[in-house]
Amino acid sequence: MTILPTERSIRSTPEGLLWEPSTRWVRGSKNGVTVVDSRRPVLVWEPDLPVPQYAFPREEVREDLLRPAKNPPTGTHTGSQVFYDLEVGGDPVENAAWTFPAEDLAGHIAFEWFRRWGTGLDHWYEEEEEIFIHPRDPHKRVDALSSSRHVRVEIDGTTVADTRRPVLLFETALPTRYYIPREDVRLDLFAPTEHHTGCPYKGTAQYWSWRGDADVPPNLVWSYPDPLPQVAAVQGLLAFFNEAVDITVDGERAARPVTPFSEMLSKRTAEQDRS
Incomplete structure (x- = not known):
C-alpha cells in the first residue's frame, strides 16, 4: 500500500512509536560510500527520545554492507530489534543499523544518527543540505x-x-x-x-x-x-x-x-x- 504524506499524518504503533512518511530526499554515507539513498524515508519518534530518527525502505539501503551484529545491545531502542554492523572499506561500525519491531515499519532499516559521534555514518543530507546530529523535526519551530x-x-x-x-x-x-x-x-x-x-x-x-x-x-x-x-x-x-x-x-x-x-x-x- 502506498502511503501519501499529509499535513497531519503521524501514526502510532502498539510499541509506543510515532511515525510518519517524509517526502525529503535523504542520503547517508560512510568513508565516501553512499549507504542510504532514499526518496521514501519515514520519520520515527521513540518514547524516550525527544528528537526523530529516520528509517528507510530496505531497497534504498546498501544491505550488502550490513552484517548481523556481533554484539547487539539491549535496551537501546524501543522493542526487540535486529541489529546490524556496518562495514565499508574494512572499517566496521558496530550496531550502526537496526530494525523496529512495529508491523507498520516492517521492511525498514534505521541508522544511528542522534549523538552519532563514532557510531553512525559520516555525513547525512536532506536534499543538498548537510544535516548534523539528528534529523530536523517537521513539527518543531x-x-x-x-x-x-x-x-x-x-x-x-x-x-x-x-x-x-x-x-x-x-x-x-x-x-x-x-x-x-x-x-x-x-x-x-x-x-x-x-x-x-x-x-x-x-x-x-x-x-x-x-x-x-x-x-x-x-x-x-x-x-x-x-x-x-x-x-x-x-x-x-x-x-x-x-x-x-x-x-x-x-x-x-x-x-x-x-x-x-x-x-x-x-x-x-x-x-x-x-x-
Whole structure:
C-alpha cells in the first residue's frame, strides 16, 4: 500500500512509536560510500527520545554492507530489534543499523544518527543540505526575535548579565532562551572551555564555565559564532541555561524550568564536585 504524506499524518504503533512518511530526499554515507539513498524515508519518534530518527525502505539501503551484529545491545531502542554492523572499506561500525519491531515499519532499516559521534555514518543530507546530529523535526519551530525586554541573569546572587536588547529564541518544547550581547555580560567571570555541541536548527556552539565557587554546572554559557541562517540574529550573543541560573525578565523572576537538559546539567555538577 502506498502511503501519501499529509499535513497531519503521524501514526502510532502498539510499541509506543510515532511515525510518519517524509517526502525529503535523504542520503547517508560512510568513508565516501553512499549507504542510504532514499526518496521514501519515514520519520520515527521513540518514547524516550525527544528528537526523530529516520528509517528507510530496505531497497534504498546498501544491505550488502550490513552484517548481523556481533554484539547487539539491549535496551537501546524501543522493542526487540535486529541489529546490524556496518562495514565499508574494512572499517566496521558496530550496531550502526537496526530494525523496529512495529508491523507498520516492517521492511525498514534505521541508522544511528542522534549523538552519532563514532557510531553512525559520516555525513547525512536532506536534499543538498548537510544535516548534523539528528534529523530536523517537521513539527518543531525555532524563531529568534530581537526584543527590548529587560533581562537580568544572576548566579548565586551575583549579576552576570543585564540587558535591554536581548534576542529571544523560541523553540518548540523548550523554554525561551535569552541571547545577550557580549557587552552586557560579565564575561570576565567565566572561562572559555573546549566543549562544543551541534544543533541541526542553530549550528555549532562554543561554551564558557563559571569561575566562581557557586554550585553550578560547567559549560553554563554558550554562543553560536556562525549560526545557521534561520537564527542569524543570535550570532555572537551569549545564552545561559535557564535550568541552572536565576533570570529576571521585566522585573519578574522566572521559575527554573525542568527540561531534557536538567538531568544532564545535574550530572555535570555532580561530576564537577567529585573532581
